[in-house]
Amino acid sequence: MAISTLRIVWLYPDLLSTYGDRGNLLVLAHRARARGIDVEPMQIRSDQHIPHTADMYLIGGGEDGPQAVAADRLLQDGALSRAAEAGKPILAICAGYQLLGSSFYANGRAYEGLNILDLRSDRGPSRAVGEIAGDAHPQLGIGPITGFENHGGRTHLGEAVQPLARVTAGVGNDGATEGAWAGHVIGTYMHGPGLARNPKLADLLLAWAVGTDPAQLPPLDDTWPERLRFERFQALQAAAQ
């Protein structure tokens, strides 16, 4: 593979790391190392410059106040937008997902987003809390997805993005679709963390980062993640009956 050391930037853990978001970084590092790819995880605080040269960028979820501060600092820094233009994989969760759009709602008002994804978010009628599941966009080739959501926002997708998934349980963007995807940028309401519960999504991001096809990545023993997925889907089925 083209890359010997994979540099993964985790953005703003000081502001946006409310629901085990570090887990996505840990899962990516674990799955890369298991394939012999060295990983250099880089935790970048909101008072530090964002490196331009990383291979992947992660941003997590958080409360209204920190979300607004994070968006402001990301706009000033500019590196995340350039990374998106350069085709670097970006995974954004919940509040981090919302701020990639054109606008989001926090602290009782609308804020300007980064315009990396063609979407906007506003406030929903109620908080969406609980297990979420869906069928991922077929082009992504990752099958059903599972996670846990906890957000008050609703997200409206524009023409230039695809939904990450069709919702089969939970709310996601609006009760019909969940998350968004364009190029190598993925946004989602799934924490849990999302990549621990969706190893194929983790591998898709890794494949994008190293410039290969997911099918080319050596397979891993996913007995435990697969069992966890089975349990979570089964729990949703039991709850629906």
Place this chain on the structure above:
Amino acid sequence: MSANLTPRAKFATTLLRTAAALSRATGRGDGSVIGGRVGLIVEPRLLELLAEGRHVVLISGTNGKTTTTRFTTAALEAIGKVATNSFGANMPTGHTTALAKAPKAEYAALECDEHYLGQLLDAANPKVVALLNLSRDQLDRAMEVTALAAKWRQTLQASGAQSTIVANADDPLIVWAASVCPRVVWVAAGQSWTADSAICPNCGAHLDRFGEFWRCTNCGLNRPSPQWSVAHQGEAVVGPDGRRYDLNLQLPGRVNRANAATALAVASLFGVDPAQAAPRLSEVASVAGRYAKVERDGRHLRLLLAKNPAGWLESFDMIDPVPPVVLSLNAREVDGFDTSWIYDVDFTSLAGRKVVVTGDRRTDLAVRLEVDGVDFLVVDDIRAAIAAVPPGPVEVVANYTAFQDIRAEFNRVN
């Protein structure tokens, strides 16, 4: 106290005790919640009436409130009878029951759920309020933690500052909430989990930390000088005048020495000599099953309750480095349905020892441990976990309902 109760309040108290006794007799629990509910229906002001004339301390925070309440009760018992909600029923129904059951107690040490602090400030008119720490806990059903700190700050300000606050100088969220009060006694109670206070709760700027000191570079919020602290060497608490009070706690860990420091600070505000109180804390061997030692088939289990990331990190700090560890995780309603927080806990310190996982959500733990490179064995329940480890000491760490399941297996050990 109860001599002054109105006939209605007396009637409500009698019904409360009857309901609690019935609940216990029918094996439904200790009756604290149902008793209090019945009493409060008959006399909505019952809690207020029962608290009147007593010297009350409220103890709240994310972690350590049950243990600190037990320590405080032990210390206050040096000077009189103490009403306390020792069953962990820490909402107004439980407080009402605790007071109703101890009509002659001049003092009350009440553990208070974080979300009921305002209500209790109004109803119980506490002389002292101890605020331990705030960190993320059951986020799917509770408030996010900065919002909770803001609510406390507002509540304390609105309460008219009748109480003296005993507060943790090492937790920026606690300092921010408590600093609106004119009388605060600061305790260096430590902070094992700093991720929820990376930024200033007051202004959103970054907090600078150097060792135990922290300050906001923007608004100036900083660590107050503590009057009470845990000694750096040996098992002792250091009081405001620099005097050392030796501890010989049965409960493990730095965090319990800090809980002891808070209890001594509270007790001294009630006029208890810390030198007289300190030995009483050493008599506490377990707290509602927490830290209890039980034996089965030659396995000596120590039971540790840990409900959130801060609690799990504190447990890993307490456990002996060699024995096998059993981890049990549930995600029922009171635990929070969301297990994401286990990714906020670093499990790498468990690598190289025998780790057995169980509980409703054992598969979540399995995935988590695999990511951290920790070998593990997955079993169905605590019995299977015991069978899977050799005779000798075993450390058991479990979250709330998982812990209660294990306690049930050991005859609800206290």
